[in-house]
Amino acid sequence: MSTESGTRMVDCDIHNTITAGALAPYLPKKWQEYHRRFGRRQLPGDFYPKAMPFASRTDSWPPAGGPPGSDLNFLRRQLLDSWPIDFGILNTLITIRNQERDYDAAMAMAANACQIAEWLEPEPRLRASLLVPFEDAPLAVAEIERHGADRRFVQVLIPSRTSQPLGQRKYWPIFAAAAAHGLPIGIHFGGWSGGYPISGAGWPSYYLEYHTGMSQTFQAQLISLICEGVFEDFPDLKVVFIEGGLGWIAPLLWRLDRSWRQLRAETPRLSQLPSECFRRHFWLTTQPVEEPPQPGQFSTMLDHLGMNGHLLASTDYPHWDFDHPDHALPSSLPADVRRAIRHDNACALYRLEST
Amino acid sequence: MSAPRPNQIDCDVHAVLPSIEALLPYLPAYWREQIAQTGFKGPQDRWYPIRAVAAASRIKDEIPASKVEYLKRDVLDARRELEFAILNCDCAVETLHNPDAAAAIASALNEWLAAEWLACDSRLRASIVVPSQFPDLAAAEIDRMAGRPGFVQVLLPVRSEAPYGSRNFRALFGAVARHGLPVGLHFGGAPGNPPTPIGWPSFYLEEYAGMSSVFQTQLISIVSGGLFDLFPDLRLVLIEGGVAWLPPMLWRFDKNWKGLRREIPWVRRLPSEYIREHVRLTTAPFDAPGDARQLSEVVATLGSDDILLYASDYPHAHGEDRSVTELEFLPAALAARIKSENARTIYRF
Amino acid sequence: MAKHIVGTVAEIPLKGRKLVEVAGRTIGIFNLGGEFFALRHRCPHQGGPLCDGPLGSCVTSSVPGQYDVSRSGEILRCPWHGWEFDVRTGQSWFDPKAVRVRSYEIEVIPGRNLAPPAPGMVPGPYIAESYPITVEQDYLVVEL
Numbered sequence: 001m002s003t004e005s006g007t008r009m010v011d012c013d014i015h016n017t018i019t020a021g022a023l024a025p026y027l028p029k030k031w032q033e034y035h036r037r038f039g040r041r042q043l044p045g046d047f048y049p050k051a052m053p054f055a056s057r058t059d060s061w062p063p064a065g066g067p068p069g070s071d072l073n074f075l076r077r078q079l080l081d082s083w084p085i086d087f088g089i090l091n092t093l094i095t096i097r098n099q100e101r102d103y104d105a106a107m108a109m110a111a112n113a114c115q116i117a118e119w120l121e122p123e124p125r126l127r128a129s130l131l132v133p134f135e136d137a138p139l140a141v142a143e144i145e146r147h148g149a150d151r152r153f154v155q156v157l158i159p160s161r162t163s164q165p166l167g168q169r170k171y172w173p174i175f176a177a178a179a180a181h182g183l184p185i186g187i188h189f190g191g192w193s194g195g196y197p198i199s200g201a202g203w204p205s206y207y208l209e210y211h212t213g214m215s216q217t218f219q220a221q222l223i224s225l226i227c228e229g230v231f232e233d234f235p236d237l238k239v240v241f242i243e244g245g246l247g248w249i250a251p252l253l254w255r256l257d258r259s260w261r262q263l264r265a266e267t268p269r270l271s272q273l274p275s276e277c278f279r280r281h282f283w284l285t286t287q288p289v290e291e292p293p294q295p296g297q298f299s300t301m302l303d304h305l306g307m308n309g310h311l312l313a314s315t316d317y318p319h320w321d322f323d324h325p326d327h328a329l330p331s332s333l334p335a336d337v338r339r340a341i342r343h344d345n346a347c348a349l350y351r352l353e354s355t
Numbered sequence: 356m357s358a359p360r361p362n363q364i365d366c367d368v369h370a371v372l373p374s375i376e377a378l379l380p381y382l383p384a385y386w387r388e389q390i391a392q393t394g395f396k397g398p399q400d401r402w403y404p405i406r407a408v409a410a411a412s413r414i415k416d417e418i419p420a421s422k423v424e425y426l427k428r429d430v431l432d433a434r435r436e437l438e439f440a441i442l443n444c445d446c447a448v449e450t451l452h453n454p455d456a457a458a459a460i461a462s463a464l465n466e467w468l469a470a471e472w473l474a475c476d477s478r479l480r481a482s483i484v485v486p487s488q489f490p491d492l493a494a495a496e497i498d499r500m501a502g503r504p505g506f507v508q509v510l511l512p513v514r515s516e517a518p519y520g521s522r523n524f525r526a527l528f529g530a531v532a533r534h535g536l537p538v539g540l541h542f543g544g545a546p547g548n549p550p551t552p553i554g555w556p557s558f559y560l561e562e563y564a565g566m567s568s569v570f571q572t573q574l575i576s577i578v579s580g581g582l583f584d585l586f587p588d589l590r591l592v593l594i595e596g597g598v599a600w601l602p603p604m605l606w607r608f609d610k611n612w613k614g615l616r617r618e619i620p621w622v623r624r625l626p627s628e629y630i631r632e633h634v635r636l637t638t639a640p641f642d643a644p645g646d647a648r649q650l651s652e653v654v655a656t657l658g659s660d661d662i663l664l665y666a667s668d669y670p671h672a673h674g675e676d677r678s679v680t681e682l683e684f685l686p687a688a689l690a691a692r693i694k695s696e697n698a699r700t701i702y703r704f
Numbered sequence: 705m706a707k708h709i710v711g712t713v714a715e716i717p718l719k720g721r722k723l724v725e726v727a728g729r730t731i732g733i734f735n736l737g738g739e740f741f742a743l744r745h746r747c748p749h750q751g752g753p754l755c756d757g758p759l760g761s762c763v764t765s766s767v768p769g770q771y772d773v774s775r776s777g778e779i780l781r782c783p784w785h786g787w788e789f790d791v792r793t794g795q796s797w798f799d800p801k802a803v804r805v806r807s808y809e810i811e812v813i814p815g816r817n818l819a820p821p822a823p824g825m826v827p828g829p830y831i832a833e834s835y836p837i838t839v840e841q842d843y844l845v846v847e848l
Contacts, residue, residue, distance in 0.1 A: 251600040
């Protein structure tokens with residue numbers, strides 16, 4: 001199925017699904033019972049009818065049963081073995097955002113154990129993102145300490161909607177622990193904030209609005225992380241925006257630079273130009289890729305962004321807005337840029353070597 | 356030497372209410388007494404530190420833009436090429452939870468604008484202030500004010516409790532359409548819900564920089580909700596929202612519509628087509644790159660010579676460099692359109 | 705252009721479909737109310753497996769909040785990004801002039817007309833060995 005010879009790839013956004021049944025054996029008995037009886041009580045926000053069932057490609061349901069992303073063998077067939085993929089980064093989207101924090105922590109621990117046993121051990125090409133109860137910093141730090149030395153966990157996963165802007169102090173211990181272990185923070189689209197609407201002007205009516213507005217949570221998180229001076233305190237911290245898109249970034253950086261020049265007296269902890277801070281500390285996955293109407297506009301966008309060394313190719317398999325590894329990026333990209341985006345940038349960021 | 360022919364229309368200057376006392380002559384007796392007896396100060400809930408982005412006044416203790424005399428001194432008489440300036444009074448009426456107070460204050464603001472601003476200088480035009488959080492009451496105020504000379508637009512704060520394309524606001528837009536007025540969405544607002552999808556930022560800088568994403572939400576909502584299909588003559592002006600963010604959003608919106616069209620089947624064309632046809636953006640702030648080549652690329656990707664409207668945003672200073680503010684980087688013909696012709700068209704001057 | 709026998713009418717029930725390999729291409733064949741249509745199994749967007757997608761109605765509207773549903777089962781959505789195609793013509797719904805999937809002429813030929821050597825026919829998978837047994841069947845023939 002692969003048509004692009006010789007250009008090896010790292011897929012920086014794959015969603016494996018851990019079903020309730022798959023998770024249960026890894027949960028301590030008391031939490032199994034809690035999970036069965038009370039389950040997840042989550043806040044409103046994410047329940048828009050998505051384009052397809054399970055928000056997934058309709059051809060991604062495993063023939064042996066289970067929801068998309070739940071079957072390793074089928075994932076190998078449809079993705080890992082279909083293209084020259086050296087490594088795939090798993091971003092498990094299991095709910096770690098419950099009101100009860102110890103339950104959150106138990107779910108994260110169980111999911112990480114499940115990832116190791118059922119995904120990382122059997123498939124050497126896979127790497128995983130560490131799930132943590134991110135709204136409770138001490139519990140999250142404990143989970144980072146537990147797995148921090150395992151190089152198969154390549155980042156700490158936090159969803160883009162959090163109960164407060166991520167730059168605020170309550171999250172700083174998580175950044176400290178991640179940075180100490182050389183782990184980037186992977187911020188993946190999704191989750192729900194502290195019950196707030198998904199936009200700054202209330203609840204949109206349609207999934208089209210939800211999806212077109214995906215970048216807005218990333219915009220707010222970018223502004224928060226930078227303006228709060230997180231990178232002044234944690235100069236080694238790296239952040240990956242996963243599934244945020246690319247086109248909105250350069251205009252926001254221009255806007256933020258201008259705003260900061262004017263208002264910097266309000267934010268003394270930030271002492272560097274915001275755009276410089278961003279380009280140093282942030283990485284970006286490519287999916288969902290921009291599709292400008294004219295061919296040259298994609299290259300212009302990359303020129304304005306100026307971060308070719310920080311772009312990471314991704315498919316978002318098995319979601320419906322999946323990017324085809326060969327057809328998503330324009331063929332006009334120079335070969336060295338293409339190679340960096342498809343492979344080398346990810347290897348450098350995540351320190352990927354064959355185990 | 357004769358005066359230069361006016362060729363500038365400034366689509367965003369501010370009239371700032373100095374205090375609730377300034378509205379007393381325009382309020383009914385009940386509200387005058389309520390203000391006196393309760394100490395009610397009017398819309399005070401604001402997250403916008405007045406001095407944060409206002410240019411310092413030359414005169415000590417002067418509240419910038421709070422009197423027409425200041426505007427004449429700093430803008431109308433200072434710029435000989437100015438033909439019209441559109442007053443936007445973004446007094447946060449939407450913070451008032453009492454519907455009748457909100458309606459009374461909005462009406463009083465409009466009468467204050469008419470009597471103490473429009474009547475004092477024929478170069479001034481104004482936007483109608485409405486209690487936007489109560490769409491039926493807002494519609495009534497639009498019906499009341501639409502025929503009054505000099506009122507050329509309905510002003511809405513870009514931050515709202517629900518996006519303006521949602522069904523909640525249908526009555527308000529019906530009134531707008533009845534009278535053929537453009538709608539101006541202006542930076543700011545204080546509806547009570549946070550200005551971001553992730554709660555309340557710590558700093559004004561965050562909210563200020565993040566406001567462009569609220570403009571994005573509103574634009575996406577207004578197209579998706581079918582307002583341009585229901586009201587084919589509807590014109591929308593994004594005021595003080597920035598410019599450079601628009602083209603990538605159009606790409607994203609068009610891409611998504613192609614696959615998600617079934618959800619909103621009344622949207623029958625590419626969203627970007629609706630936006631280029633119905634929406635205009637003021638130039639202050641622009642959010643421009645420092646590099647001239649990149650700036651011309653941004654302007655090119657807007658894909659329309661009609662879309663930009665010159666605005667100074669007096670008295671706010673956005674720290675732009677002069678060439679952007681004064682459009683020196685553009686070809687003369689395009690600069691002329693932005694300076695006045697596009698506004699002349701959209702406001703039907 | 706050559707004609708290829710790709711199956712029998714009986715194999716594809718009403719509302720059904722079949723994927724066939726013909727001359728190096730995968731083609732989806734659909735039965736809409738007894739009429740047959742053939743589309744390339746490749747979405748023009750990013751190359752997704754188009755003919756595996758859900759079949760649905762045509763949804764239009766002239767008023768927000770109103771949903772006009774017609775032509776049940778005749779609009780194919782790509783299983784990936786959901787682009788809609790008219791099965792009858794291959795045209796995309798959102799831009800019928802500029803965006804379409806390749807569609808192919810398909811005809812039904814009674815089996816008794818396929819006695820070898822049938823002029824212009826490319827052999828396989830239904831080659832001559834089947835017709836002496838089942839000359840009463842109707843065959844689907846794609847030209848490409």
